Amino acid sequence: MIERIQVIGAGRVGSAFSARLRERGLSxxxxxxxxxxxxxxxxxxxxxxxxxxxxxxxxxxxxxxPLRALNPHVLxxxxxxxxxxxxxxxxxxxxxxxxxxxxxxxxxxxVGLWLARTLGLHPFVLDDDRRGxxxxxxxxxSNYLVTLRRAAGLLLESAGAxxxxxxxxxxxxxxxxxxxTGPIERGDWETVGMHLDAIRTRHPELExxxxxxxxxxxxxxDRPDYGLTHGSGVRA
Numbered sequence: 001m002i003e004r005i006q007v008i009g010a011g012r013v014g015s016a017f018s019a020r021l022r023e024r025g026l027s028x029x030x031x032x033x034x035x036x037x038x039x040x041x042x043x044x045x046x047x048x049x050x051x052x053x054x055x056x057x058x059x060x061x062x063x064x065x066p067l068r069a070l071n072p073h074v075l076x077x078x079x080x081x082x083x084x085x086x087x088x089x090x091x092x093x094x095x096x097x098x099x100x101x102x103x104x105x106x107x108x109x110x111v112g113l114w115l116a117r118t119l120g121l122h123p124f125v126l127d128d129d130r131r132g133x134x135x136x137x138x139x140x141x142s143n144y145l146v147t148l149r150r151a152a153g154l155l156l157e158s159a160g161a162x163x164x165x166x167x168x169x170x171x172x173x174x175x176x177x178x179x180x181t182g183p184i185e186r187g188d189w190e191t192v193g194m195h196l197d198a199i200r201t202r203h204p205e206l207e208x209x210x211x212x213x214x215x216x217x218x219x220x221x222d223r224p225d226y227g228l229t230h231g232s233g234v235r236a
Contacts, residue, residue, distance in 0.1 A: 001114050002026075002057070006033035008048055012085035013061050014039030020091035020119050035111070037061065037079075038070075045069045057111055063135040067102060067128050077112040078102035078128070081121055084142050094119055100126035100134060145170075151206050158202040184217050 004027045007018045017039060018028055035057040038048050042062045046069045052058055058073045063080035070076040083097035099121035103109035109125060116123035126134055149170065153163030173179075183191035192214060199207050 009039030
């Protein structure tokens with residue numbers, strides 16, 4: 001469909017995308033590109049878009065930025081890879097990830113879908129006005145996983161255990177398709193109370209986090225929370 005692409009930005013996403021597109025035999029150095037893909041921080045997208053001559057297709061790779069940031073261009077779309085990237089790895093980190101395609105016309109959608117599949121992504125269509133909920137979900141799954149790992153690591157350290165011992169546990173939870181185990185799944189509220197006692201002693205700043213997560217987990221199981229977040233619960 002398209003043979004000449006200009007990628008603007010050489011950060012984590014831009015470098016991985018450029019390497020993959022070269023693998024696919026596409027030209028990234030032609031002065032007359034058919035498609036310009038903006039891979040810069042969200043705050044810079046609008047400024048960069050205004051500098052791109054009108055004519056070719058133009059897209060950005062932000063999950064949170066609406067398509068109006070690409071004004072004045074009308075041949076536009078968004079392609080957000082639902083993946084976390086690092087400069088330490090290459091285009092292989094794209095493989096198997098999903099991508100949200102946002103477009104205002106059928107033709108733009110088709111261009112976005114084609115590009116996603118060319119990159120090795122599994123695309124789905126996302127309405128531009130639903131980006132908030134979509135990106136919040138992505139942030140919880142990726143960014144807050146980092147926060148949870150660090151919080152859990154602090155508790156292991158306080159017990160004299162190595163924080164890195166958590167990593168195989170977290171990976172296996174994903175491999176097991178997020179099947180819930182542990183004290184709340186078993187209804188073992190005495191152990192939950194023991195957790196709260198230990199957190200208050202070792203890292204009291206983590207108590208609110210534990211209570212919120214315990215409450216959400218209990219609600220998903222449709223079980224009473226025994227006052228974990230409100231009132232007087234088990235050893236609360």
